[in-house]
Amino acid sequence: MTDASTGPGDPARTLELLWDTRERSGLGRKPGLRLDQVVSAAIEVADADGPDSLSMRRVADQLGVGTMTLYRYVPGKAVLFDIMVDRVSAEVRYDVDSGGAGWRFRLEQVARVNRALFERHPWLLTHLPGRPPLGPGVIAKYDAELRAVEGIGLTDVEMDSALTLVLGYVRDATASLLEWKKRSEADGQSDNEWWSTLAPHLDRVLDRERYAVAVRVGTTATTHYDGVHDAEHAFEFGLQRILDGIASFVHGKKPHSVRPDPDR
Amino acid sequence: MTDASTGPGDPARTLELLWDTRERSGLGRKPGLRLDQVVSAAIEVADADGPDSLSMRRVADQLGVGTMTLYRYVPGKAVLFDIMVDRVSAEVRYDVDSGGAGWRFRLEQVARVNRALFERHPWLLTHLPGRPPLGPGVIAKYDAELRAVEGIGLTDVEMDSALTLVLGYVRDATASLLEWKKRSEADGQSDNEWWSTLAPHLDRVLDRERYAVAVRVGTTATTHYDGVHDAEHAFEFGLQRILDGIASFVHGKKPHSVRPDPDR
DNA sequence: CATATTCGAGTACGTCGTACGCGAACTCTA
DNA sequence: TAGAGTTCGCGTACGACGTACTCGAATATG
Numbered sequence: 001m002t003d004a005s006t007g008p009g010d011p012a013r014t015l016e017l018l019w020d021t022r023e024r025s026g027l028g029r030k031p032g033l034r035l036d037q038v039v040s041a042a043i044e045v046a047d048a049d050g051p052d053s054l055s056m057r058r059v060a061d062q063l064g065v066g067t068m069t070l071y072r073y074v075p076g077k078a079v080l081f082d083i084m085v086d087r088v089s090a091e092v093r094y095d096v097d098s099g100g101a102g103w104r105f106r107l108e109q110v111a112r113v114n115r116a117l118f119e120r121h122p123w124l125l126t127h128l129p130g131r132p133p134l135g136p137g138v139i140a141k142y143d144a145e146l147r148a149v150e151g152i153g154l155t156d157v158e159m160d161s162a163l164t165l166v167l168g169y170v171r172d173a174t175a176s177l178l179e180w181k182k183r184s185e186a187d188g189q190s191d192n193e194w195w196s197t198l199a200p201h202l203d204r205v206l207d208r209e210r211y212a213v214a215v216r217v218g219t220t221a222t223t224h225y226d227g228v229h230d231a232e233h234a235f236e237f238g239l240q241r242i243l244d245g246i247a248s249f250v251h252g253k254k255p256h257s258v259r260p261d262p263d264r
Numbered sequence: 265m266t267d268a269s270t271g272p273g274d275p276a277r278t279l280e281l282l283w284d285t286r287e288r289s290g291l292g293r294k295p296g297l298r299l300d301q302v303v304s305a306a307i308e309v310a311d312a313d314g315p316d317s318l319s320m321r322r323v324a325d326q327l328g329v330g331t332m333t334l335y336r337y338v339p340g341k342a343v344l345f346d347i348m349v350d351r352v353s354a355e356v357r358y359d360v361d362s363g364g365a366g367w368r369f370r371l372e373q374v375a376r377v378n379r380a381l382f383e384r385h386p387w388l389l390t391h392l393p394g395r396p397p398l399g400p401g402v403i404a405k406y407d408a409e410l411r412a413v414e415g416i417g418l419t420d421v422e423m424d425s426a427l428t429l430v431l432g433y434v435r436d437a438t439a440s441l442l443e444w445k446k447r448s449e450a451d452g453q454s455d456n457e458w459w460s461t462l463a464p465h466l467d468r469v470l471d472r473e474r475y476a477v478a479v480r481v482g483t484t485a486t487t488h489y490d491g492v493h494d495a496e497h498a499f500e501f502g503l504q505r506i507l508d509g510i511a512s513f514v515h516g517k518k519p520h521s522v523r524p525d526p527d528r
Numbered sequence: 529c530a531t532a533t534t535c536g537a538g539t540a541c542g543t544c545g546t547a548c549g550c551g552a553a554c555t556c557t558a
Numbered sequence: 559t560a561g562a563g564t565t566c567g568c569g570t571a572c573g574a575c576g577t578a579c580t581c582g583a584a585t586a587t588g
Contacts, residue, residue: 216420
């Protein structure tokens with residue numbers, strides 16, 4: 001028998017890779033690489049040239065090895081991606097809540113930290129979570145972020161839901177923002193150029209009375225602030241609405257017995 | 265000169281396709297297909313076998329034509345996708361607000377309608393918007409949904425932001441839900457099987473004290489309700505929080521002069 | 529030194545989007 | 559009616575992609 005050769009879809013094998021739990025027998029030729037290096041190279045490529053150009057061949061080139069060599073360290077691209085996710089999740093750091101600034105401040109912090117993470121590694125946005133890779137990075141991040149809403153009177157399920165809500169929002173908002181930018185570059189047109197190219201064509205076909213609201217709001221929304229700041233304002237608006245919504249839920253609950261938290 | 269041959273990235277050409285604004289010269293061989301049929305076939309394929317199996321070859325097979333024939337009707341796959349998006353956007357219908365149920369009811373309606381749309385066409389979740397295809401379907405949908413928050417005292421920019429917030433939430437939540445399901449099927453393991461496979465391995469490496477909160481909440485959150493209902497509760501929680509957040513913003517504003525709206 | 533085991537990686541297969549070019553079908557003009 | 563001009567259908571081909579298979583090279587143990 002040679003390899004245990006559990007397929008790419010085996011969660012147990014993936015866990016071994018995530019936690020670097022593997023016992024080499026000592027026999028045979030020594031590996032010339034470590035999983036670590038493969039993951040680093042992959043992240044480097046994805047960061048530099050975008051997620052579309054993340055291919056096994058490119059990663060192998062980056063490392064100066066043959067393409068198939070990667071498969072000695074990783075069962076396939078999907079799992080490699082999972083490991084990359086776990087790896088960069090370990091980048092996030094939260095200060096301990098010095099001075100008891102309150103849960104709202106902490107949750108806002110979570111939002112901003114994650115937004116920065118997504119901007120640093122846009123390829124995080126290309127695949128959704130759904131059964132997250134339970135490696136050290138992801139778990140540490142989850143733990144740290146849960147503590148933002150710990151002890152404010154929420155049940156465990158509600159804590160998870162609230163955090164999921166904030167993280168999901170940041171993901172979606174950041175993704176939209178970056179996708180917008182990407183299309184601008186792909187078309188080679190700024191937003192203004194895009195609009196002024198389209199406007200005359202639209203004029204010819206669009207029923208401006210039937211869709212009066214869309215026309216009014218659409219033009220206002222895209223011209224009120226200019227370009228990028230638009231998206232920035234939208235991000236802030238959405239985030240504050242979500243925090244408001246969580247706040248009214250928290251305050252609507254009975255006085256929480258455990259560890260009251262100074263919120264405003 | 266043969267084709268005007270504007271590349272796949274030309275927004276003006278895309279608009280022509282979206283609105284079916286094209287003047288055939290009448291010369292030359294008659295086309296054996298209409299754009300309509302190409303789009304329908306593509307949607308059919310994507311709905312049936314998932315977005316990953318949406319390829320030009322499959323669409324062509326579905327229509328019984330050669331692959332390259334499609335390129336007579338569509339400049340490339342990306343634009344075809346845009347047209348598909350516009351097409352299914354035309355599916356949504358909203359009742360006129362009979363009885364003045366209020367903006368909150370209407371916005372909730374928007375959320376549920378969009379969730380249903382995403383579940384009917386999961387491939388909508390694979391590409392993000394970012395410069396949406398401004399076809400008749402998308403514009404009609406945008407207009408109808410803006411009317412849910414029209415006349416309640418928001419500025420145009422705020423109306424757009426509020427709608428974007430709700431739509432983004434539904435997108436992200438639905439995507440997570442479906443991705444979770446997909447992974448279950450890919451692994452061939454139910455959630456319980458997945459957990460019970462992982463638990464012993466995790467036990468060996470996980471520092472349960474350092475990550476006490478994650479362990480507690482993680483297990484509670486995934487076992488409190490069973491499986492699918494979990495996600496259902498999370499969806500509802502998030503949606504209500506967002507609506508609460510918008511509500512507190514609306515109520516916090518000065519009495520709106522134009523067309524007061526019965527809320528609650 | 530023989531044997532067992534592990535690693536590196538070349539080759540190859542099936543998929544994808546799509547550029548190019550040519551024959552067939554069609555309308556118009558002379 | 560003959561030709562010219564135009565448009566459509568689509569076969570062929572190229573360069574990517576993920577990865578299964580296979581085999582020689584390297585290394586440890588007996």
